[in-house]
Amino acid sequence: QVQLVESGGGLAQPGGSLRLSCAASGSIFSINDMGWYRQAPGKERELVAAITSGGSTNYADPVKGRFTISRDSAKNTVYLRMNSLKPEDTAVYYCNARIMTRNRFGRWAEYDYWGQGTQVTVSS
Numbered sequence: 512q513v514q515l516v517e518s519g520g521g522l523a524q525p526g527g528s529l530r531l532s533c534a535a536s537g538s539i540f541s542i543n544d545m546g547w548y549r550q551a552p553g554k555e556r557e558l559v560a561a562i563t564s565g566g567s568t569n570y571a572d573p574v575k576g577r578f579t580i581s582r583d584s585a586k587n588t589v590y591l592r593m594n595s596l597k598p599e600d601t602a603v604y605y606c607n608a609r610i611m612t613r614n615r616f617g618r619w620a621e622y623d624y625w626g627q628g629t630q631v632t633v634s635s
Contacts, residue, residue, distance in 0.1 A: 512537050512538065513535060513536070513537035513538065513539060513610055513612050513622075513624050514535070514536050514537055514624075515533055515534070515535050515606050515607075515608060515624050515625060515626035515627075516533065516534050516536070516626065516627070517531060517532065517533045517604070517605075517606055517626040517627060517628065517629040518531070518532050518533075518629065519531040519532050519629065520604060520629030520630050520631045521630075521631070521632070522632045522633075522634065523593075523596050523631070523632070523633050524596075524633070524634070524635050525596060525597060525598060525633055525634075525635055526595060526596065527596050527633070528592070528593060528594045528595075528596065529593045529596065529631060530590060530591065530592050530593070531547065531590065531591040531593070531604055531606070531629060531631075532588060532589075532590050533545075533547075533588065533589045533590075533606030533608075533626050534586065534587060534588045535587040535588070535608055535610060535624070536587065537612065538612050538613055539587060539610055539611070539612055540610075540611040540612060540613075540619055541564070541610070541611045542564065542584070542587060542608055542609070542610050542611075543563070543564050543608075543609040543610070543611070543621065544561055544562070544563050544564070544608070544609050545561070545562055545580075545582055545589040545606065545607065545608045545609075546558060546559070546560060546561035546562065546580070546589075546606070546607045546608075547559040547560050547561075547580065547589070547591045547604055547605070547606055547607070548604070548605045548606075548607060549600075549602035549603065549604045549605070549631075550602055550603050550605070550628075551599075551601060551602040551603075554602075556605070557571065558571055559571055559574055559578065559591070559604070560574065560578055560579075560580035560591060561580065562580045562581065562582050562589065564584070566582075568580055573599070574593075574600075577593065577594050577595045577596075578591060578592065578593050578594070579591070579592040579594075580592075589606055589608070591604070591606075593631070596631075596633045597633060598633045598634060599633075600631060600633050601631060601632050601633050601634070602631060603628040603629065603630050603631075604628065604629050604630075604631050605625055605626050605627075605628045605629075606625070606626040607623060607624070607625055607626075608623075608624050609621055609622070609623055609624075610622060610623075610624055
């Protein structure tokens with residue numbers, strides 16, 4: 512069984528910073544792409560940033576230059592450093608990972624996993 516556990520959300524002032532962490536645990540053979548998504552009230556979930564197993568990164572336009580995604584493969588952990596926060600960054604942030612694990616038939620297969628979500632609120 513695989514779990515993604517997030518931490519690091521909270522309240523920040525405009526212009527402030529937060530760092531989110533997401534650790535994967537369980538029966539993991541390998542982790543492919545990892546990423547962060549967010550969902551604001553009344554809006555659809557959207558991609559914020561993604562990172563491949565090789566370290567290539569991709570960012571949504573609204574966060575380019577302000578957010579940085581990174582990963583520690585030894586710890587099965589992905590991070591999101593958020594600087595220059597704006598009120599429009601307020602949302603629930605979810606981590607996502609494509610993980611190879613054993614399925615119920617005992618075979619290795621890749622599945623998408625999601626964290627439980629962590630609230631980020633940017634307000635003065």
